[in-house]
Amino acid sequence: MQKAMQTGLIVAIILAILTIVEYVFAVNFDHDTIRFIGLSFAAFGKAALIVYYFMHVYRLWRVEEAH
Amino acid sequence: MAVVAPTETYHAVHDHLKLNRAGLWLFFFSECVLFGLLLSARFFLEGIERGELDQLLGLGITIILLLSSVTAFTAETAIEHDNRKLANWGLIATIALGVLFTGGVAYEWSIAHFHRNEAFGTLFFTMTGIHASHVVSGIGILVLVWVQFLRGRYSSKDHWPLAGAVMYWHFVDVVWVFFYPALYLVK
Amino acid sequence: MHALKSVAGAAGLGMIGFYLGLGFVAVLRAMLGYPDAWGGEINIVGGYVLGVIGWLMGIGMWGTWSREWFGLKTYQRQAPGWQRYFTFNTDHKVIGIQYLVTFVVVFLLAGTIALGMRLELASSGMQFISHSQYNGAMGLHGILMIAVAVASVIGGTGNYAVPLMIGADDMAFPRLNALTFWLIPPVAVALLATPFLGGIETGWTAYPPLSTTTNSSQILFDLAIITFGLTSILGGLNFLITIIFMRAPGMTWGRLPIFVWSMFVTSWLALLYTQGFAVALLMIMLDRVAGMAFFNAEAGGDPLLYQHVFWFYSHPAVYIMVIPGFGIALEVISHFSRKPLFAYRYAVGAFLGILGLSGVVWAHHMFTSGMPNYLHGPFLVATELISIPTGLVFLSALGTIWMGKLWLQTPMLFAMAVIFNFACGGVTGIFLADVPTDIHLHDTYFVVAHFHYTIVGGEIFALFAGIYYWFPKMTGRMYNETLAKLHFWWMFIGFNLTFFTMHLPGVKGMNRRVADFPESLDNLNMLVSISGWLLGLSFLVFIYNMINAWIRGPVAESNPWRARTLEWQVSSPPPHENFPEQPVIKGHPYDYGVPGSVHGVFPNAIASAPAAGTAGGGQ
Numbered sequence: 086m087q088k089a090m091q092t093g094l095i096v097a098i099i100l101a102i103l104t105i106v107e108y109v110f111a112v113n114f115d116h117d118t119i120r121f122i123g124l125s126f127a128a129f130g131k132a133a134l135i136v137y138y139f140m141h142v143y144r145l146w147r148v149e150e151a152h
Numbered sequence: 153m154a155v156v157a158p159t160e161t162y163h164a165v166h167d168h169l170k171l172n173r174a175g176l177w178l179f180f181f182s183e184c185v186l187f188g189l190l191l192s193a194r195f196f197l198e199g200i201e202r203g204e205l206d207q208l209l210g211l212g213i214t215i216i217l218l219l220s221s222v223t224a225f226t227a228e229t230a231i232e233h234d235n236r237k238l239a240n241w242g243l244i245a246t247i248a249l250g251v252l253f254t255g256g257v258a259y260e261w262s263i264a265h266f267h268r269n270e271a272f273g274t275l276f277f278t279m280t281g282i283h284a285s286h287v288v289s290g291i292g293i294l295v296l297v298w299v300q301f302l303r304g305r306y307s308s309k310d311h312w313p314l315a316g317a318v319m320y321w322h323f324v325d326v327v328w329v330f331f332y333p334a335l336y337l338v339k
Numbered sequence: 340m341h342a343l344k345s346v347a348g349a350a351g352l353g354m355i356g357f358y359l360g361l362g363f364v365a366v367l368r369a370m371l372g373y374p375d376a377w378g379g380e381i382n383i384v385g386g387y388v389l390g391v392i393g394w395l396m397g398i399g400m401w402g403t404w405s406r407e408w409f410g411l412k413t414y415q416r417q418a419p420g421w422q423r424y425f426t427f428n429t430d431h432k433v434i435g436i437q438y439l440v441t442f443v444v445v446f447l448l449a450g451t452i453a454l455g456m457r458l459e460l461a462s463s464g465m466q467f468i469s470h471s472q473y474n475g476a477m478g479l480h481g482i483l484m485i486a487v488a489v490a491s492v493i494g495g496t497g498n499y500a501v502p503l504m505i506g507a508d509d510m511a512f513p514r515l516n517a518l519t520f521w522l523i524p525p526v527a528v529a530l531l532a533t534p535f536l537g538g539i540e541t542g543w544t545a546y547p548p549l550s551t552t553t554n555s556s557q558i559l560f561d562l563a564i565i566t567f568g569l570t571s572i573l574g575g576l577n578f579l580i581t582i583i584f585m586r587a588p589g590m591t592w593g594r595l596p597i598f599v600w601s602m603f604v605t606s607w608l609a610l611l612y613t614q615g616f617a618v619a620l621l622m623i624m625l626d627r628v629a630g631m632a633f634f635n636a637e638a639g640g641d642p643l644l645y646q647h648v649f650w651f652y653s654h655p656a657v658y659i660m661v662i663p664g665f666g667i668a669l670e671v672i673s674h675f676s677r678k679p680l681f682a683y684r685y686a687v688g689a690f691l692g693i694l695g696l697s698g699v700v701w702a703h704h705m706f707t708s709g710m711p712n713y714l715h716g717p718f719l720v721a722t723e724l725i726s727i728p729t730g731l732v733f734l735s736a737l738g739t740i741w742m743g744k745l746w747l748q749t750p751m752l753f754a755m756a757v758i759f760n761f762a763c764g765g766v767t768g769i770f771l772a773d774v775p776t777d778i779h780l781h782d783t784y785f786v787v788a789h790f791h792y793t794i795v796g797g798e799i800f801a802l803f804a805g806i807y808y809w810f811p812k813m814t815g816r817m818y819n820e821t822l823a824k825l826h827f828w829w830m831f832i833g834f835n836l837t838f839f840t841m842h843l844p845g846v847k848g849m850n851r852r853v854a855d856f857p858e859s860l861d862n863l864n865m866l867v868s869i870s871g872w873l874l875g876l877s878f879l880v881f882i883y884n885m886i887n888a889w890i891r892g893p894v895a896e897s898n899p900w901r902a903r904t905l906e907w908q909v910s911s912p913p914p915h916e917n918f919p920e921q922p923v924i925k926g927h928p929y930d931y932g933v934p935g936s937v938h939g940v941f942p943n944a945i946a947s948a949p950a951a952g953t954a955g956g957g958q
């Protein structure tokens with residue numbers, strides 16, 4: 086339980102930091118293309134983290150682990 | 153193969169958890185196309201142009217939705233370990249944060265500086281509206297699950313409805329991960 | 340009695356829901372200070388949504404499913420005999436037959452509308468109906484037939500045959516399966532109500548700006564088709580999970596019957612692309628109901644957006660229609676040639692190739708729409724690339740027929756006609772995919788002829804192959820072979836006369852979707868109309884044969900075609916749980932004439948069961 090919660094919280098903190106960085110970057114950066122690419126990367130990264138750690142996508146192909 | 157006397161009528165056994173989970177993922181794939189098309193429409197019509205938006209409000213509701221994902225995760229992890237008290241709080245917090253998010257969107261709508269009969273307004277209201285409708289349905293599902301939870305229906309062995317609702321909630325969050333920068337930050 | 344109670348009760352609840360929805364929206368509008376609280380299209384939206392919910396709950400979703408959401412005990416209404424077809428039944432065999440019968444009826448109805456249109460088109464000038472009535476009839480014919488093409492083979496034969504063929508006891512989500520069927524009646528009601536609001540003047544493609552300004556029947560069309568898309572998506576999801584997870588032991592991907600493969604690929608297409616149609620129509624609805632500006636060029640919108648989103652679904656949709664048709668054709672051809680399916684792996688590869696390519700060719704419908712010129716080349720090339728996988732399907736079919744012991748029963752005749760007709764349809768597709776020729780041919784009857792060759796010739800013929808092929812399994816009775824062959828030849832000749840001739844006025848520039856045409860085309864159109872009626876009348880033979888055989892046809896054996904796939908190894912019709920015990924798969928389904936080969940076995944067979952022991956050895 087503790088370990089699972091810990092992983093989740095670490096991921097959440099990374100997500101929060103990414104969101105803030107995304108925001109600060111977008112508000113202060115002035116090159117359209119690079120801003121767009123940067124935001125896309127951030128979005129895909131965040132989505133991947135959620136899909137893997139929160140939605141447990143690996144449970145689709147991994148045999149059910151004991152909790 | 154062992155020869156056993158066949159039973160009168162045979163009943164196949166299925167791993168329903170596996171079927172349900174995979175089915176839910178396929179539903180997400182399909183929804184991805186829905187949201188992806190809306191996103192494409194946004195760039196098709198307006199490029200990266202956007203109307204005037206309250207940036208702090210946008211960041212605020214984004215953080216709220218992210219927090220709600222954390223509490224949803226907490227609820228699921230807790231029930232997996234039969235920690236009912238934590239699961240209860242996780243569910244309540246998720247529902248509350250979801251309501252807060254919806255309220256934020258509604259407020260955003262009420263102070264918007266553009267109208268729905270212009271291109272950006274059309275896109276903004278449609279995208280946030282369809283996303284918010286998913287949030288609202290997610291809240292509805294979570295409330296139903298919470299009621300069943302209070303009646304003691306779930307345990308670490310058997311909690312698919314809760315796990316499924318939480319997955320749906322995370323999915324709605326993933327959609328916002330793309331919609332937020334596309335609407336607020338690209339320009 | 341059960342049947343009547345079930346359907347009438349549900350319809351009553353649906354009506355109540357409809358009026359509640361209307362009123363609810365009206366109250367909201369009054370509160371928000373709109374002058375015409377009752378007059379908006381948004382009232383129809385509200386009514387439709389609540390109406391559908393009422394209908395579903397009434398038909399049995401409440402008892403079978405929704406009660407569970409509130410922690411209540413679920414129950415299922417048990418209706419005896421034929422009456423179970425009118426309840427929320429979760430047996431895939433019942434649902435398959437529900438789909439088939441429903442869509443055959445819709446097919447006949449939409450066909451009758453087409454005969455009416457051909458009456459008007461028999462000669463130039465306006466004879467019987469007005470331009471706008473013609474448009475309404477044409478739109479209704481089009482969308483009903485699209486619905487038939489999308490749902491009849493998938494929902495009907497697919498639902499019936501797939502679980503049996505893979506050795507499963509049912510679909511993965513039986514209640515979801517029933518839901519997909521019971522969403523169809525509201526769709527039908529909404530579509531059939533469109534003439535009362537002025538008719539679908541836009542045709543089935545519903546292009547803006549006409550669709551955002553035309554009469555209110557458009558809103559019913561949008562709601563109906565969004566619902567219909569939902570059934571497609573949920574059905575596809577169900578098939579995918581069933582095929583991935585519920586195959587019998589030993590049923591590896593390499594041993595999957597080709598029809599199941601085709602359903603697998605089709606289900607991916609339906610799952611992923613159908614959202615496009617829904618989004619496109621949702622945008623139209625928002626433009627109409629909420630005053631948005633997606634397609635309002637004045638306010639920064641763009642009608643081309645619609646065409647992109649719409650064809651992003653609707654091109655893959657043509658493969659949703661035709662791939663299960665290919666599947667049935669290959670399946671039947673192998674069984675009736677008494678030979679292993681030639682190039683099985685290539686045929687599977689072809690389906691997967693079509694799956695991959697179908698998402699990148701949509702703009703070949705837009706060569707004259709004013710999209711940027713640099714897009715023409717890539718979409719031309721991508722479209723013609725699809726001929727490669729399509730060619731592989733032909734390779735497989737022809738290679739199987741080649742030197743086979745052809746058994747020319749009705750299903751086989753229909754299956755071979757699929758190959759013939761689709762060749763014509765595919766060849767005309769090349770002219771349409773070529774930008775220079777398409778600029779001339781676009782929106783003429785050449786296009787109409789093309790897609791009737793592909794859809795009717797490629798899919799509806801396969802649907803009939805499937806109906807004749809599985810009829811003894813579904814009903815336990817045998818149809819009259821002579822009448823069936825009469826139906827085949829009559830339909831085949833009528834079809835080719837009608838639609839081959841139709842290319843000619845098209846090449847001469849006759850516009851589609853217009854009720855009138857230049858006098859110089861009179862003769863050709865008279866010929867098309869007469870052959871069209873000929874084609875239409877052929878279905879009388881079919882109806883008579885089916886009804887007659889179902890009621891008093893001779894009892895069918897469990898395996899009249901001596902086929903090897905699993906569905907033929909159980910009684911006709913199969914027992915409720917499909918198999919007396921878990922079948923185990925030992926070999927390829929099509930190894931006809933291969934010494935010692937077996938497909939499915941029942942390891943613990945009960946001696947008295949019809950499928951005792953080794954099933955389906957080489958013949």
Ligand code: HEM
Nearest residue numbers: 657660661703704765768769771772781782786790793794
């Ligand atoms: C062999 C490959 C095929 C090619 C190269 C092809 C090509 C085309 C092209 C370029 C058009 C646009 C014509 C125009 O509007 O100017 C078209 C229209 C159409 N095709 Fe095909 N096609 C093929 C197969 C199919 C199949 C398999 C189906 C259905 C089962 C189909 C159904 C349709 C329909 C319904 C339309 C008209 C849509 C409308 O405007 O209402 N086609 N085809």
Ligand SMILES: [Cu+2]
Nearest residue numbers: 654657703704
């Ligand atoms: Cu196409």
